[in-house]
Amino acid sequence: MSPILIKTIQFFLSLSLLIVLHELGHFIPAKLFKTRVEKFYLFFDVKFSLFKKKIGETVYGIGWLPLGGYVKISGMIDESMDTEVMKEEPKPWEFRSKPAWQRLIIMLGGVTVNFILAVIIYIGMAYSYGEEFIPADSLKDGLWVTEKSIGDKLGVQTGDLIVAVDGEKVEKYSALPIEIVNGNTITIERDGRTFDKEIPVDFIATLLDDEDKIRFLSLRRPFVVSEVSEDSENKDAGLLPEDEIIAIGGKEIKYFDEVKPVLEGFKSEKVELTVLRNQNQRVQIPVHISDSATIGIRPGLIGLEKMQEKGLLKIEKIDYSFFESIPAGIDKGINTLSGYVKQMKKIFNPETGAYKGVGGFAAIGGLFPDAWDWPAFWNATAFISIILAFMNILPIPALDGGHVMFLLYEMVTGRKPSDKFLEYAQMTGFFLLIALLLFANGNDLYKWLFK
Structure with missing residues (x-):
């Protein structure tokens, strides 16, 4: 089976799982609060469905357009833009008839499930596979800067140890690249002295200009x-x-x-x-x-175990019991979300140039390995679940976060935005999302054609 096909299968399997569970996060509280759910769909059913079946008052189906999924809740202005029903008197089973706190729980259900799912996956991985890593401070003779021009811009040279980013100690060697990308200052240990260097604002843009050089730090190997x-x-x-x-x-x-x-x-x-x-x-x-x-x-590679035997580094292996894996998984989920938030801050700052790295479906598919690997699959799925949770809670109309924003306004002021205002806000948010989707996938296309 070709690597591209394997990646594609993993991508759609992961995406389908995440969409169904996200929508269940809305569906379950809606049903608990006796709110009618008209549709529950995996993918979008523009014009027609690949499959649909009505059970009770809800139509369950699979659409043909794999850009997400949705639940259509009665009495709510959503992506379906079905506004005719809003002209009628509110019915007891409709979303708009429910107290604001119930509507808030319904809208927060999706992102809550996404984050909880990621944590459950991380707990399972910690329990099943444990954790193996190289402590960043165990590298006897520091790091190898494989791309001198990148190292010079950052102020790092071969033999240096990067011991902290933004004042926080870097525990794992594998975490160094993402910590540097997300950080503002690094603490370097060189020739027995320690000093801080500011990470250039446009450092991410420098890496993205030549992605072959993005892995500019490596282990020093014999x-x-x-x-x-x-x-x-x-x-x-x-x-x-x-x-x-x-x-x-x-x-x-x-x-x-x-x-x-x-x-x-x-x-x-x-x-x-x-x-x-x-x-x-x-x-x-x-x-x-x-x-x-x-x-x-032609040079070869010496294994990490042999490097440890030579005293060049250390490898730490942690095996978690079931109860130990729970806080480990929660920490992993929180740290992953925190790291992603830092990345988004960089993307929204034009000076960093990080927006050049925004990717669409191809970039997400690239998170999966070429060969089937369950740990890698679940790790990528958990990360994408974190991304979905964060992106959906952004205060953009048409996303869950947009609905939450208007609900919080209603709860604080005691005034509900008009249906006409919500309709216009939904349309604005929809076009904004389409623009972001085109930009992200356009970036993928540009990289494929020109890089």
Whole structure:
């Protein structure tokens, strides 16, 4: 099965699950408060449905347009824009007849379910898989800045440790990129001293201008031989796969990032490599350095376990009991939501250029792996659920947050906005959402065509 097809299946499976549960978040309190629900739909049924069946007073169905889903609640101005019924006298079973606090609960149900779902997924993942990570402060000799131009803009160089972002200690190495993107200042440890650097306002735009350089930080790894190129002068020199090069021409090296400057000093010369073979055997191998300061070796990767054995980093593994997984999952959900809110603040600030990274369906689909992987699937689903919760609570008419905003106004002032005002607000919000949808998916198309 092709990777694109696997991604597509995962995307629609995840989206369908999230939409159905979100709409259930509205449906269940509506029914509890004896409010009539006319339709419950997965996807939109513009002109026709792929499937529909009426059970009781509600039509359940699947539409053909996969841009979301909806429940149509009697006596409510929603995306269906069915305003004719609003001209009649309110009926006891209609949304508009219910007390404001009940209407508020109905409208908050969807986002509440989305957040709770994400937390439940994180709890399940913590219990089932535990957590494995590299503590950010365990990197013995700091980080490797793979893209010097990006590192220079940020003020970071190879060998630095980034110990905090915005004054908060960075616990996990894997969290560094997103923490830096969301942050305003970083705390760097270099040569025994610690100092703060301000993250440039347009740093996100710098990363987005060349997405090949977006992973500009990496672990410092030893130089291990994967294979020697067939066209290399050194193909018969005696180098073997998994040999670790620890010296070039008598100059000791510890990491791959130290190799190039040393080779530059031996252009067009014959030198001896010192390699570590089978973990403890030192072997001297004569090689020729090319005019372009290369040996003709394809580098390999040393495993994290072996790096831990060498004392270069630590790997921590946490296994959670069922009861321990509950606070761990809640913390994960809160931290993920907090991180996403920080990202949105950057996007709404034009100076950051973060709006260039806004993506649509292709970007969301890219969250899923090329091969079927349940942990990755559930992790992506939980993250998208957090996104849906946040986006739906924004105070934009046509979204749940828009309805909540008007309900809170009514509860505070004691005055209900007119049906005509709500109708115009719904139309405005709808066109705004269409514009955002076009912008996000236009960004995806632009990246696909030109990057």
